[in-house]
Amino acid sequence: MTAIEVRGLTKSYGGREVLSGVDLDVDTGDVAIILGPSGSGKSTLLRCINHLEQPDAGYVRVNGDLIGYRESGRRGGDTLLRELHPRDVARQRRNIGMVFQQFNLFPHFTVLGNLTEGPLATGVPRDAAVVRARELLARVGLSGREDSYPSQLSGGQQQRVAIARTLAMSPEVVLFDEPTSALDPELVGEVLAVIRDLAESGLTLVVVTHEIGFARDIADVVFFIDGGHVLESGRPEQIFADARHNRTREFLAAVR
Numbered sequence: 001m002t003a004i005e006v007r008g009l010t011k012s013y014g015g016r017e018v019l020s021g022v023d024l025d026v027d028t029g030d031v032a033i034i035l036g037p038s039g040s041g042k043s044t045l046l047r048c049i050n051h052l053e054q055p056d057a058g059y060v061r062v063n064g065d066l067i068g069y070r071e072s073g074r075r076g077g078d079t080l081l082r083e084l085h086p087r088d089v090a091r092q093r094r095n096i097g098m099v100f101q102q103f104n105l106f107p108h109f110t111v112l113g114n115l116t117e118g119p120l121a122t123g124v125p126r127d128a129a130v131v132r133a134r135e136l137l138a139r140v141g142l143s144g145r146e147d148s149y150p151s152q153l154s155g156g157q158q159q160r161v162a163i164a165r166t167l168a169m170s171p172e173v174v175l176f177d178e179p180t181s182a183l184d185p186e187l188v189g190e191v192l193a194v195i196r197d198l199a200e201s202g203l204t205l206v207v208v209t210h211e212i213g214f215a216r217d218i219a220d221v222v223f224f225i226d227g228g229h230v231l232e233s234g235r236p237e238q239i240f241a242d243a244r245h246n247r248t249r250e251f252l253a254a255v256r
């Protein structure tokens with residue numbers, strides 16, 4: 001079953017096209033790795049998947065649901081789309097978790113407060129939200145840090161809290177936008193270990209990363225993006241050992 005379907009996704013900023021008709025599919029339970037040089041459109045693609053950015057053309061479906069729009073009829077052979085109300089888009093985003101490069105924790109909330117804020121806002125009883133938060137903190141190796149503030153944590157710990165906060169909303173898919181890029185090298189491993197655990201649990205993940213060894217180990221499918229286009233996609237053993245596109249081979253040779 002397809003968890004994420006992207007068709008004809010196009011996005012421009014200031015006249016510069018960042019995504020150029022991107023098509024891709026991610027199956028339920030798969031780990032999709034997105035590789036590509038800086039500025040190739042990887043982060044924009046993730047932000048369009050959960051409608052933090054509104055595409056100029058194309059569409060995204062997550063588990064069959066059209067994200068950010070509803071169908072409002074047909075004209076000729078084209079389906080007409082109407083933008084959803086922001087409240088409805090926010091409801092859709094509950095099923096699409098996203099972990100950012102810079103953690104994006106609430107600095108004035110404790111760790112426990114960061115994890116319970118979202119569930120409480122959706123009507124989850126406080127006792128249940130707290131129990132779930134403690135379970136997730138144990139899962140990411142941070143039991144006992146419930147009363148700490150983000151400023152009291154290392155970068156790796158903050159990112160693990162950010163992952164736990166995302167999981168607290170019980171998303172159907174989770175998007176990771178270079179989750180280790182803001183970390184000191186010695187802290188990268190602890191975050192990758194948490195993502196590896198999620199990959200083994202069967203959750204659908206889309207991960208933008210430059211950690212090639214990690215990508216090779218956990219990927220079910222790899223997409224290589226450059227200049228706003230998906231130049232190549234395939235199983236990791238094919239992409240990493242025998243990439244077809246010369247640009248893919250050049251990129252992998254440079255980052256290994």
